[in-house]
Amino acid sequence: QSVLTQPPSVSAAPGQKVTISCSGSSSNIGNNYVSWYQQLPGTAPKLLIYENNKRPSGIPDRFSGSKSGTSATLGITGLQTGDEADYYCGTWDSSLSASPWVFGGGTKLTVL
Amino acid sequence: QVQLVQSGAEVKKPGSSVKVSCKASGGTFSSYTISWVRQAPGQGLEWMGRIIPILGIANYAQKFQGRVTITADKSTSTAYMELSSLRSEDTAVYYCARGGAGAAAGVWVEYYFDYWGQGTLVTVSS
Numbered sequence: 712q713s714v715l716t717q718p719p720s721v722s723a724a725p726g727q728k729v730t731i732s733c734s735g736s737s738s739n740i741g742n743n744y745v746s747w748y749q750q751l752p753g754t755a756p757k758l759l760i761y762e763n764n765k766r767p768s769g770i771p772d773r774f775s776g777s778k779s780g781t782s783a784t785l786g787i788t789g790l791q792t793g794d795e796a797d798y799y800c801g802t803w804d805s806s807l808s809a810s811p812w813v814f815g816g817g818t819k820l821t822v823l
Numbered sequence: 824q825v826q827l828v829q830s831g832a833e834v835k836k837p838g839s840s841v842k843v844s845c846k847a848s849g850g851t852f853s854s855y856t857i858s859w860v861r862q863a864p865g866q867g868l869e870w871m872g873r874i875i876p877i878l879g880i881a882n883y884a885q886k887f888q889g890r891v892t893i894t895a896d897k898s899t900s901t902a903y904m905e906l907s908s909l910r911s912e913d914t915a916v917y918y919c920a921r922g923g924a925g926a927a928a929g930v931w932v933e934y935y936f937d938y939w940g941q942g943t944l945v946t947v948s949s
Contacts, residue, residue: 713867746935748868755918755942756860756868761935799868803932810884812858812870812933 714739714808715800715815722821727790731818733783733800739813743803745783747776750797750817759798760785792822825849827919827940834946840907843943845919850938852900853877856922858936859893859904861915873922874902875931909947916942 716734723729733745747760758767760776763783775786783800800815830844845857858873872883876895883891887906895902902919920936 743932744934748936750868755939756920756936757939758935758937761923761937767937797867801868801870801936803934805930805932809886810870811882812873812884814860814868814870817867 713816714804714810714813715802717798717800717815717818719816720819720821722823723790724823725790725792728786728788729790729820730787731785731798731800731820733785733815735781735783735802735813737781738806738808739781739802739804740778740783741781742805745776745778745800745802747774747783747785748799748801750799752796756799787820790822795820795822825921825938827921827938829917829919829940829943832944832946834948835909837910837947837949839909840905841909841945842903842905843917843919843945845902845904845940847900847902847921850921852895853897856924856931856933857893857895857902858920858922858933859891859902860918860920860936862918862942863912863915866915871904871917873933875924876902878931906945909945911947914945914947916944918942 744762748756750756763778764776859871874881874893874895881893892905919940921938922933
């Protein structure tokens with residue numbers, strides 16, 4: 712059971728838009744930066760979004776991030792078959808919890 | 824460019840220990856943190872702990888306290904993760920990741936992980 716809640720799967724057609732939600736609490740998302748990671752099959756995770764809504768160099772602007780209260784959202788527009796991957800949100804947890812850093816359970820994106 | 828290169832796959836017996844290395848190049852090793860994240864087959868990402876090389880301080884997830892030791896050698900820009908008392912449930916791919924962190928109220932808060940190692944498969948089997 713992950714501290715951050717993501718939908719297990721989402722799907723959309725090529726060219727369409729999809730959003731992936733990440734729900735937490737005031738001790739994690741509510742008071743810390745959120746980052747998003749893309750994991751293509753058989754590869755290491757890759758940073759997509761950091762500090763809620765910033766994109767590292769080389770990440771296309773089809774990917775966007777936002778945060779409101781204790782939830783964050785990853786948006787992907789102009790879907791491509793190459794976007795099929797698992798997506799994870801992550802953030803620091805300031806409570807005296809089991810882990811100072813927490814990931815969501817991951818969302819599998821299928822591009823139909 | 825920044826690269827994190829991990830040591831190769833390991834096969835271990837239950838009850839033994841494994842030590843995985845992560846050598847950084849292309850950046851200033853001491854300016855960042857190094858975390859270890861594992862992924863069991865078909866499962867999600869699980870943060871195990873981190874080291875702050877400039878301070879030599881390590882923090883661990885409660886789940887791994889007492890079983891994991893994370894260290895760093897600044898002279899070789901290499902971080903290590905040792906996991907002891909291995910059991911079959913520890914079979915996973917282990918990743919190191921460079922963390923961008925900032926100080927908040929005396930705590931080094933991780934903001935993101937911008938570079939990842941290629942992963943090291945550790946198989947625990949009798």
